[in-house]
Amino acid sequence: MIIKEIIHTPNAPQAIGTYSQAVKVDRTVYLSGQIPLVPATMTMVEGDIIAQITQVFENLQAVAQAAGGDLNDIVKLNVFLTDLSHFPIVNEIMGKYFHEPYPARAAIGVAALPKDAGVEMDGIMELPQQEYA
Numbered sequence: 001m002i003i004k005e006i007i008h009t010p011n012a013p014q015a016i017g018t019y020s021q022a023v024k025v026d027r028t029v030y031l032s033g034q035i036p037l038v039p040a041t042m043t044m045v046e047g048d049i050i051a052q053i054t055q056v057f058e059n060l061q062a063v064a065q066a067a068g069g070d071l072n073d074i075v076k077l078n079v080f081l082t083d084l085s086h087f088p089i090v091n092e093i094m095g096k097y098f099h100e101p102y103p104a105r106a107a108i109g110v111a112a113l114p115k116d117a118g119v120e121m122d123g124i125m126e127l128p129q130q131e132y133a
Contacts, residue, residue, distance in 0.1 A: 002026060009066035012059045013037035016114070021063045022125075029067040029125040031094050033080070034059040035117035044058050050093065051116050056121050057097045069127045076124040077105045083118065084109040090119070 007022035007029065015021060015032070022031045036045045036055035038064070045055040057071070064070050079090055094102075103123070110127050113120045 001127040007063060009062050011039055011062035011066070013039050013042060014045065016042075018082055021037045022067055024067055024127075027127040027129070029064070029073075029127065031060060031063055031123045031125060032066075033072070033078075033120045034063070035114055035120045037115070044115055044117065049083075052118050053086075053090055053093045056119055057093060060121060060123065061097065064125055067125065067127070069125050072099060073125045073127055074098075074103045074123045074127045077103045078114060078122050079105065079107045080110050081107065081118065082110060082113060082122040086118065 003024075003026055005024040006020045007024055009021065012021055012034065019032050022029050034056050036052035037043065037059070038045050038055065039059070045051050060074075061071050064073065079087075081087060081090070084107065088109070
């Protein structure tokens with residue numbers, strides 16, 4: 001039997017459309033795209049692309065934790081950038097949030113993102129097997 005659960009946390013930006021922050025199916029969690037919105041204000045984080053990338057990782061981490069995991073449980077990460085020259089910055093910041101083995105990943109250059117964000121990320125997370133005593 002497939003168990004489907006909608007994941008929601010106030011610690012990440014609220015959905016601004018017809019989607020959920022994440023959907024959990026058994027041990028797999030599908031994380032919706034996160035842009036650099038500050039959850040408390042629902043406004044874009046102030047600062048440069050470093051601030052934007054950092055905020056996106058913070059938002060993904062909040063949703064991952066609400067689902068019962070963390071960023072290191074992500075098995076596939078998609079990174080959307082309006083300027084692919086920022087990809088080395090993604091790698092540098094990602095190294096602060098993830099440890100080996102790193103997830104599979106794609107980096108995609110796009111013309112535009114919601115709210116004129118410079119970066120958006122989504123992913124698929126596999127939660128560890130529960131051990132029962």
